[in-house]
Amino acid sequence: MSCFELTQVHYRYDRQPVLRDLSLALAPGQILGLFGHNGAGKTTTIKLILGLLTPDQGRLSVLGGEAGDAAVARHIGYLPENVMFYPQLSGREILRYFARLKRVSETQVPELLAQVGLTDAADRRVRTYSKGMRQRLGLAQALLGSPRLLMLDEPTVGLDPVATAELYRLLQRLRDNGTGIVLCSHVLPGVEPYIDQAAILSAGQLQACGDLAQLRHQADMPVRLSLRSGRGDGLLSALNGHIPTLSTLQPGPDTLVVEVRAGDKMAAIEALLGAGGVDDLQVHQPTLEDLYCHFIQAPSSADAADHRGGA
Numbered sequence: 001m002s003c004f005e006l007t008q009v010h011y012r013y014d015r016q017p018v019l020r021d022l023s024l025a026l027a028p029g030q031i032l033g034l035f036g037h038n039g040a041g042k043t044t045t046i047k048l049i050l051g052l053l054t055p056d057q058g059r060l061s062v063l064g065g066e067a068g069d070a071a072v073a074r075h076i077g078y079l080p081e082n083v084m085f086y087p088q089l090s091g092r093e094i095l096r097y098f099a100r101l102k103r104v105s106e107t108q109v110p111e112l113l114a115q116v117g118l119t120d121a122a123d124r125r126v127r128t129y130s131k132g133m134r135q136r137l138g139l140a141q142a143l144l145g146s147p148r149l150l151m152l153d154e155p156t157v158g159l160d161p162v163a164t165a166e167l168y169r170l171l172q173r174l175r176d177n178g179t180g181i182v183l184c185s186h187v188l189p190g191v192e193p194y195i196d197q198a199a200i201l202s203a204g205q206l207q208a209c210g211d212l213a214q215l216r217h218q219a220d221m222p223v224r225l226s227l228r229s230g231r232g233d234g235l236l237s238a239l240n241g242h243i244p245t246l247s248t249l250q251p252g253p254d255t256l257v258v259e260v261r262a263g264d265k266m267a268a269i270e271a272l273l274g275a276g277g278v279d280d281l282q283v284h285q286p287t288l289e290d291l292y293c294h295f296i297q298a299p300s301s302a303d304a305a306d307h308r309g310g311a
């Protein structure tokens, strides 16, 4: 059973279309990064899955049931973008309060505080917490009741790099235990190794969705090979005539940078190494940020169709 499945979902606020023809699914034990600029529709998507909004068109199922159904909602953990707590309560009191609200056992509270690194601050008032500590308390709140689907809206806001890496590692442990996780963010640096799938939203439309290899295949962006060698010209002639290069650059006497199409990468590496004299070789594949920029800038199929229709 999938954690959720949206099929051709449309949503509009008042008369303003916000999500258009959105199809997206998440399997258990997967981390989906949902990326897009401000206003792309990420929070709206999360609210639909939570059952706080209802699609105008299309189908939506969550954990095999209806979004918003109480029996479904109790298996969902949610960390909202701007997390706010009663400042005069301690972290422990807040978690106990939410445990009662969610009707789950309070015995989980000490363990969750430990999981997010707040054991020592558990009995301090939340108004003395840093932004990052409040964010981690928000995560502990989302984890109450061991949710099968966890949705995190901008979870790394306010976290320093070490706390961010710890958060991602915690998410991976949850994922390995079968939790489906949506990580909604416009912060891409550092997230790449921790997600299984990336969905890229722009102006309410899904531009691309898949794992990194699929996105790279779909984008067909050039791969850059950086070589250190005493015989740059010889290497270039080993390539020329066999492998089409998109660009070549010799930034120094011993360095050569070649761009080839993704599909020619292995043949180019073989030709270069076969020519001999290569002291070092680095392969630069498009990063998640490169792919994001590529897909955000690419016209969507609907826009392209509109354009064709208007021409």
Ligand SMILES: Nc1ncnc2c1ncn2[C@@H]1O[C@H](COP(=O)(O)OP(=O)(O)OP(=O)(O)O)[C@@H](O)[C@H]1O
Pocket: 013, 014, 018, 036, 037, 038, 039, 040, 041, 042, 043, 044, 045, 081, 186
């Ligand atoms: N309650 C609302 N009433 C009217 N329009 C809204 C409402 N909430 C959001 N919108 C609009 O819907 C669009 C999508 O907003 P949404 O919050 O889903 O985007 P987002 O991708 O989460 O953005 P951000 O990264 O800034 O949080 C935006 O144009 C926003 O202005």
